[in-house]
Amino acid sequence: MGQDDGGRNEDYDGDRGLVAAAAAGDSQAWGLLVDRYAGLVWSVCRRFRLSDSDAEDVSQTVWLRLVERLDTLREPNALAGWLATSTRNECIALWRAKKRQVPVAPDAALNLWDDPDARPLDHDLLSEERGRALRASLRSLPDACRQLLTLLFADPPTSYEEISVRMGVSKGFIGPTRLRCLKKLRACPHLVAYVGLEQELAGTGARGTVGYAELAD
Amino acid sequence: MPNWPTDDTWPTDDVALLRELARAHGPRLEVPGRVVDAAVAAFTWRTIDAELAELDYDSLLDETLAVRSGEADPTRALSFRTGGSTLEVELAGQDLLGQLLPPGPVEVVLQTPDGDCPLRTNAAGFFTAPTPAGRPFRLWCRPAGGGWFVTDWLRNIGAGA
Numbered sequence: 001m002g003q004d005d006g007g008r009n010e011d012y013d014g015d016r017g018l019v020a021a022a023a024a025g026d027s028q029a030w031g032l033l034v035d036r037y038a039g040l041v042w043s044v045c046r047r048f049r050l051s052d053s054d055a056e057d058v059s060q061t062v063w064l065r066l067v068e069r070l071d072t073l074r075e076p077n078a079l080a081g082w083l084a085t086s087t088r089n090e091c092i093a094l095w096r097a098k099k100r101q102v103p104v105a106p107d108a109a110l111n112l113w114d115d116p117d118a119r120p121l122d123h124d125l126l127s128e129e130r131g132r133a134l135r136a137s138l139r140s141l142p143d144a145c146r147q148l149l150t151l152l153f154a155d156p157p158t159s160y161e162e163i164s165v166r167m168g169v170s171k172g173f174i175g176p177t178r179l180r181c182l183k184k185l186r187a188c189p190h191l192v193a194y195v196g197l198e199q200e201l202a203g204t205g206a207r208g209t210v211g212y213a214e215l216a217d
Numbered sequence: 218m219p220n221w222p223t224d225d226t227w228p229t230d231d232v233a234l235l236r237e238l239a240r241a242h243g244p245r246l247e248v249p250g251r252v253v254d255a256a257v258a259a260f261t262w263r264t265i266d267a268e269l270a271e272l273d274y275d276s277l278l279d280e281t282l283a284v285r286s287g288e289a290d291p292t293r294a295l296s297f298r299t300g301g302s303t304l305e306v307e308l309a310g311q312d313l314l315g316q317l318l319p320p321g322p323v324e325v326v327l328q329t330p331d332g333d334c335p336l337r338t339n340a341a342g343f344f345t346a347p348t349p350a351g352r353p354f355r356l357w358c359r360p361a362g363g364g365w366f367v368t369d370w371l372r373n374i375g376a377g378a
Binding site: 064070098152 | 231235246255260293
């Protein structure tokens with residue numbers, strides 16, 4: 001998903017425009033929303049360890065419900081949160097329904113809540129959004145910065161010697177450039193927006209998130 | 218994880234940020250094509266000519282019931298509310314039982330992404346229907362003398378699950 005379009009879809013400025021266009025009947029805008037968030041919905045289903053068949057039904061149901069809410073989403077930029085919450089609720093309902101098929105100890109139905117894997121909302125949402133923000137930010141950097149950082153985070157990482165040869169710069173130049181490029185990366189609007197999302201979730205009791213706000217100061 | 222070069226000018230934060238960059242550009246969860254297709258096709262089911270009846274109650278999401286349900290209880294109760302009417306729905310096994318409130322004649326269609334199925338109703342607004350196990354469906358209702366309203370999409374996840 002989203003890997004064949006060169007990432008163009010990730011460069012939209014928030015969801016508001018796409019939600020408004022889809023609400024006005026623009027099926028292309030809807031397609032872009034699906035491109036952007038199908039992975040989020042699917043990852044929540046996966047974390048609840050649903051079968052393929054159950055996960056397909058849950059995903060389809062969530063998207064069908066979203067269609068009817070395009071007009072009434074209170075905050076179009078909170079779409080990711082709505083999708084993650086709706087998918088989680090549908091997964092929880094499914095687990096409860098399955099538990100009701102057989103008699104269970106009174107406490108067993110509650111164990112779901114104690115399983116860290118069964119509370120995936122913040123983790124999945126932030127993980128997807130963080131990846132998206134980082135990719136978009138990297139793309140928005142000047143060519144030289146993008147090239148240097150890409151060489152640096154390669155696995156295995158490119159040696160300074162090789163970077164020096166490939167980029168035609170002296171080795172002593174690489175360290176300071178790296179610092180400057182990472183600083184630019186942190187200032188990218190995509191990353192700043194992501195940090196805002198993380199802080200918003202932290203304020204509503206999210207747990208276990210990467211302390212990314214500190215990284216991007 | 219790759220070992221990035223370490224030296225005095227390599228702050229921990231920068232290492233973490235590069236690690237995040239690597240992860241963001243690594244393999245991503247692949248969503249099956251048919252799942253994406255179904256999500257794209259969902260747009261064609263957009264309702265423009267009916268009132269949406271909101272889900273008012275769902276016993277599956279009722280915390281108080283979950284706490285005391287020590288016995289198998291396969292019946293799920295839901296309630297949808299619209300401007301002037303309420304639709305009570307019970308799902309038991311494969312079967313759906315519906316009742317319009319206040320009671321009265323009503324036209325009902327069970328809709329799935331695969332097609333529509335008109336249901337037989339009685340004069341008091343009571344109806345039954347088999348449901349597609351696990352698949353999304355919704356109910357279109359037109360009370361006598363009124364306009365169409367349609368429920369949210371739901372799934373009979375108790376049936377044969």
